[in-house]
Amino acid sequence: MIEVKHLHKSFGDREVLKDINTVFEDGKTNLIIGRSGSGKTVLMNNLVGLLEPTSGQVLYDGRDFVKMTKKEKVMMRREMGMIFQSAALFDSLTVLENVMFPLDMFSSMNYNERKKRAMECLDRVKLRDAGNKYPAEISGGMQKRVAIARAIVLNPKYLFCDEPNSGLDPKTSLVIDHLLSSITHELGITTIINTHDMNSVMGIGENILFIHKGEKEWQGESSQVMQSTNKRLTDFIFASDLLKNMRNLVIENDIEFKHKKSEDLSAIITGDVGK
Numbered sequence: 001m002i003e004v005k006h007l008h009k010s011f012g013d014r015e016v017l018k019d020i021n022t023v024f025e026d027g028k029t030n031l032i033i034g035r036s037g038s039g040k041t042v043l044m045n046n047l048v049g050l051l052e053p054t055s056g057q058v059l060y061d062g063r064d065f066v067k068m069t070k071k072e073k074v075m076m077r078r079e080m081g082m083i084f085q086s087a088a089l090f091d092s093l094t095v096l097e098n099v100m101f102p103l104d105m106f107s108s109m110n111y112n113e114r115k116k117r118a119m120e121c122l123d124r125v126k127l128r129d130a131g132n133k134y135p136a137e138i139s140g141g142m143q144k145r146v147a148i149a150r151a152i153v154l155n156p157k158y159l160f161c162d163e164p165n166s167g168l169d170p171k172t173s174l175v176i177d178h179l180l181s182s183i184t185h186e187l188g189i190t191t192i193i194n195t196h197d198m199n200s201v202m203g204i205g206e207n208i209l210f211i212h213k214g215e216k217e218w219q220g221e222s223s224q225v226m227q228s229t230n231k232r233l234t235d236f237i238f239a240s241d242l243l244k245n246m247r248n249l250v251i252e253n254d255i256e257f258k259h260k261k262s263e264d265l266s267a268i269i270t271g272d273v274g275k
Contacts, residue, residue: 001026002047002158002190007056009042016042018214020056027188029181029204031195034211035236041162043211044194048080048160049073060158078106081151081189085163087143089135089150096122096131099150106154121149125179141172148179152187159184161193165200173197177204198237201225210236 002024009017016039024030032040045051047058049065058065065076089098099118103109109117122128125145135143144164151159161180165173177197181204184191193200201208205222210233218233228234 001061002192003057003059004043004047005057005059007043007046007058008054009039009046009051010054015054016214017046017053020211020216022209022216022219023207024190024192024209025207026190027185028191028206029184030190030192030207030209031201031205032192032209032211033195033201033236034217038211039214040194040211044160044162044192047192048082049077078154079157081154081156081159083144083147083151083159083161083164085166087135087140087147089143089146091135093134094131095127095133095135095138095146098135098146099153102150102154118149118153121153122146124152124183125149139172141168141175144168144172144176145179148176148183152183152189155187157190159189159191161191161195163194163196165195165197170199173199174203180204201237212236 004020004022004024007017007020008015020043032043034040042051046053047065053066056066060076060079063076065073068076089095090101093101096115096118099121100114103114103117107114119128119131122131125148127142127145127149130138130142130146135146138146148164159180164176164180168176177200180191180193183189195201202222202225205225208218208220208222208225209216210218210230212232218228218230220228225233225237
């Protein structure tokens with residue numbers, strides 16, 4: 001579990017994060033959402049140590065990351081996996097070599113053990129046959145899956161994902177969502193996803209933090225989003241007429257919305273519920 005207590009972050013005179021208090025729960029997909037410039041990326045960067053908070057605490061199972069020594073932070077980061085928006089694969093390395101890279105850097109395994117572990121992770125994301133290809137030879141969706149395999153190769157306790165669906169088509173985005181959700185539950189990882197994708201919010205959002213102008217505005221599950229009376233939240237999530245129609249149908253038909261699969265949303269939007 002990751003606890004954030006009274007977190008503030010300023011750049012000069014500009015305060016970006018204002019007294020953030022929240023909990024990211026174990027074994028769940030925790031989403032951070034908000035408009036561009038709301039502070040969600042700054043929050044994630046504070047969580048992983050890319051930025052130092054102006055004040056406040058970031059507790060990993062009770063351990064204050066902010067107060068750790070440089071050596072302790074290095075050890076702590078070995079418990080973290082990170083998926084970057086652009087996948088951030090090494091172009092000069094094969095898919096297999098990319099996944100092996102964290103093992104080469106941080107594990108004491110021999111080569112055969114490292115290769116076996118990397119292949120296990122590629123198999124988990126259904127890319128076993130792509131090991132000898134280079135990133136330029138595979139699709140954007142496949143690159144994201146390679147990034148996921150690399151992020152879990154060291155068996156992290158915490159998985160951070162920065163816009164994992166960025167640049168992907170809707171169908172591929174659903175594949176990535178399902179993969180992240182299933183890995184989270186299988187491995188009991190604390191997963192934090194920074195996203196603009198509303199399919200992700202409604203499909204896999206088990207614990208959603210909505211930030212508005214640097215402040216915690218709302219927190220809850222996707223099942224609570226439909227019924228929320230928080231105007232800033234509903235204006236953000238149901239910005240289009242299509243999504244407003246979906247919400248109205250759910251409320252009017254008194255539909256119990258418990259983590260509906262993203263591919264089921266079309267039935268709600270078109271009014272084919274219960275057919």
